[in-house]
Amino acid sequence: MDSSNARNIAKANKCGDHAEEKQESLDLDLAELLQASAQLVATRKFDRAIKFLSLCNQSASATGTPVQRVVYYFADALQHKIDREIGKMPITREEDIETYSNDVEELVMDLQPAVFAKRPLFPYRQATSFTGIQAILDSIKTAKRVHLIDLCIKSGSHWATFMQTLADRDECPLKHLKISVVGRSKKKMEDVGRRLSAFAAETLNVSFSFNTVVSDLRNLKTESFEVEADEVVAVYSDVILWTMLAWPNDMDSLMEVIKGLNPCIVVLIEGIANTYLPDFIDSFNETLSYFSALTDCSEVLHKGIPIYEGFYIQKVIRNMITVR
Numbered sequence: 642m643d644s645s646n647a648r649n650i651a652k653a654n655k656c657g658d659h660a661e662e663k664q665e666s667l668d669l670d671l672a673e674l675l676q677a678s679a680q681l682v683a684t685r686k687f688d689r690a691i692k693f694l695s696l697c698n699q700s701a702s703a704t705g706t707p708v709q710r711v712v713y714y715f716a717d718a719l720q721h722k723i724d725r726e727i728g729k730m731p732i733t734r735e736e737d738i739e740t741y742s743n744d745v746e747e748l749v750m751d752l753q754p755a756v757f758a759k760r761p762l763f764p765y766r767q768a769t770s771f772t773g774i775q776a777i778l779d780s781i782k783t784a785k786r787v788h789l790i791d792l793c794i795k796s797g798s799h800w801a802t803f804m805q806t807l808a809d810r811d812e813c814p815l816k817h818l819k820i821s822v823v824g825r826s827k828k829k830m831e832d833v834g835r836r837l838s839a840f841a842a843e844t845l846n847v848s849f850s851f852n853t854v855v856s857d858l859r860n861l862k863t864e865s866f867e868v869e870a871d872e873v874v875a876v877y878s879d880v881i882l883w884t885m886l887a888w889p890n891d892m893d894s895l896m897e898v899i900k901g902l903n904p905c906i907v908v909l910i911e912g913i914a915n916t917y918l919p920d921f922i923d924s925f926n927e928t929l930s931y932f933s934a935l936t937d938c939s940e941v942l943h944k945g946i947p948i949y950e951g952f953y954i955q956k957v958i959r960n961m962i963t964v965r
Contacts, residue, residue: 718962784873
């Protein structure tokens with residue numbers, strides 16, 4: 642390599658380092674601007690907060706760096722909170738979690754276990770799901786009639802592996818598997834039921850039934866599940882109970898329903914973060930820290946697939962911030 646080429650490469654590397662440092666500085670300024678906006682919202686200085694959020698949106702982007710994306714989502718949530726506080730937007734109990742969670746799951750999962758295993762877009766989500774399912778399998782080793790209750794079925798693809806494992810069980814063969822699911826869209830739940838029923842009929846030698854409970858979680862009743870005396874019940878809840886944290890009485894009611902089902906195991910999968918602290922700023926900072934880490938993980942694991950953040954993270958953040 643001649644000396645001129647070496648100098649050009651060194652110059653290019655130096656320019657690259659400078660550009661990276663400049664971007665980090667811009668991201669830091671943007672993050673501080675978001676924090677200032679949250680402080681203004683907390684003190685109900687909405688006019689100034691709106692101006693600060695407008696400045697955030699000039700640099701934030703749903704397709705930018707992790708910091709730019711996080712600021713974009715949180716600025717959107719703060720704007721929604723302001724709109725609700727000043728009466729521009731009606732206050733509802735919760736965002737429609739079922740709609741966008743189903744959309745995401747359908748895009749990244751498939752009913753067949755072999756295909757499911759080849760889709761490593763969300764390995765951390767697969768890890769939690771598989772761990773929860775294994776816990777249920779360990780708890781029903783001797784059960785001949787199993788009633789599985791899923792509080793948020795999504796695509797249902799995660800139960801294919803569960804069904805296959807039960808069908809392959811040599812000791813204490815399974816007589817019947819019933820899956821009951823909860824949701825607001827009867828059609829979507831029935832579509833999942835048809836796929837799982839077809840999977841059971843074509844692939845497994847297992848007696849299988851699928852029931853739908855059309856309801857939101859706060860209005861569930863124990864009798865909605867029609868649990869039979871000889872059934873062993875297992876309850877599975879995957880990232881859905883957070884929608885009820887702002888309404889403790891509703892959460893208590895749901896816990897009573899689950900208790901009345903007398904399950905042998907309850908599997909709860911939720912993010913660990915103190916996002917509902919009494920002080921708005923403390924809660925905001927906890928939520929910001931949690932989703933910043935999640936967005937960094939998203940960047941590393943499946944860069945170039947923004948639909949997960951667009952359909953899921955953004956709306957979860959909006960829900961958490963606006964119900965405060």
